[in-house]
Amino acid sequence: MSRDDCGPDVAGRAVPRAPGEPQHRTLRSAVHPGAWWLWALSLGTAATRTTNPLLLALLISASAYVVATHRSTTGAPTAHAYTAFAKLALAVLLVRVVFAVALGSPIPGTHTLVTLPEVPLPHWAQGIRLGGRVTAEALVFAAYDGLRLAALLVCVGAANALAGPTRLLKSLPGALYETGVAVVVALTFAPHLIADVRRLRAARRLRGRPDRGLRGLLQVGLPVLEGALERSVALAAAMEARGYGRTVEVPARIRRTTAALTLGGLLGVCAGTYGLLTAEGGAYGVPSLLAGVGAALAGLRLGGRRSPRTRYRPDPWDVRAWLVTGSGAAVAALLSLASARDPEALHPGVxxxxxxxxxxWPAAAILLALLPAFVVPKDPREPS
Known part of the structure; x- marks a missing residue:
């Protein structure tokens, strides 16, 4: 039987899926990438509410467990972002402690650990000290402060490892698409750079050439920079081929309404935030913040008309996304409440x-961050 004998409906008829054949979207990919980022940023917010090293270590461990069980294993550069951010966090912690030792600390202390040679400074540099007495109180305070920043960096690394910024870019409103592209390019620069360094070091080891030390670093640095330049040129060509920056004409009244809503919404958010941070603005803080957020979202909705885009297989926001987001928001809210009610426990004295x-109960609240490890099924085939 010829192809024409099949009739016109056969060509457009959908082929039934065989039993046991996986669908085009796996269970893990059904979780919206924005849910992972909101979860991670909420954990970062919780980390800023405490300097207790035990709570911060528990927060880092919770994020590490979720990343270890649910990060992508397809070889994408963002799959190793958590390790890179963890190393960066450790470096930040060490730098903070070194600065406290070398430049001194305003924290008074009585337990002297070591006395370094002090460099005399002119009178206009009062408040800065090079060398001198290093106390245990100043060292512990610097370690607490550095660990809090390190936990924040680790949470950002968890967001990159669980959902790459390129996936998040698909879900941005049209009005923020250009800004989102710039942010995604900036966020993916470090993972791609790390992947290039790892690939070139492996190639040098296979050829029997040194890949460590200053000499190896210099010989690897030039190919890495060359690859970054080639990627930039390829990205520019791809963006131009896809019509990046193309806009459509909208009526003038819609443009004016969009600008008024966006500007008014930002002013409302600023006024509401100021009201929440001050004791006198408690009456108007929450209403102003909610009104500002609503106006800003409406402005973004209208502004998206100028950037017509289509989404290929958009990520749905379902019950799992709400659970992932809610677990992170609960940790941030409970840690903020604990910081206000029991500041001595969350900020141990030095x-x-x-x-x-x-x-x-703050430790139990942090354990809520482990909820995504149980409600989101593992699927290593999902691309980052």
Whole structure:
């Protein structure tokens, strides 16, 4: 039987899926990437509410467990972002402690660990000290402060490892598409750079050439920069071929309405945030913040008309996305509440120097961050 004998409907008829054949979208890919980013940023917000090293270590461990069980294993550069951010966090912690030792600290202390040679400074540099007495109180305070920043960096690394910024770009409103592209390019620069360095070092080892030390670094640096330049040129060509920056004409009244809503929404968010941070603005803080957020979202919705785009297989926002987002938001809210009600437990004192204790209900609140590890099924085939 010829192809024409099949009739016109056969060509457009959908082929039934064989039993056991996976669908085009796996269970893991059904989780919206924005849910992973909101979860990670909420954990970062919770990390800023405490300097207790036990709570911060528990927060880092929770994020590490979720990343270890659910990060992509397809070889994408963002799959190794968590390790890179963890190393960066460790470097930040060490730099913070070194600065406290070398430049001194405003924290007074009585437990002297070592006395370094002090460099005399002119009178206009008062408040800065090079060398001198290093106390245990100043060292512990610097370690607490550095660990808080390190936990924040680790949470950002978890977001990159669980959902690459390129996936998140598909879900942005049309009005923020250009800004989102710039942010995605900036966020993916470090993972691609790390992947290039790892690939070139492996190639040099296979050829029997040194890949460590200053000589190896210099010989690897030039190919890495060359690859970054080639990627930039290829990205520019791809963006031009896809009509990046193309806009459509909209009526003038819609443009004016969009500008008024966006500007008014931002002013409302600023006024509401100021009201929440001050004792006198408690009455108008929340209403102003909610009104500003609503106006800004409406402005973004209208502004998206100028950037017509289509989404290929958009990620749905379902129950799992709400659970992932809600777990992170709950951790941030409970840690903020604990910081206001029991600041001594979340901010252990260093003068006098006391050992930190683990508060029970804030620690239990951090364990809510493990919820995505159980509600989101694992699927290593999902691309990052």
């Amino acid at each position: 003068v006098p120097l006391v050992a930190p204790t683990l508060p029970l």
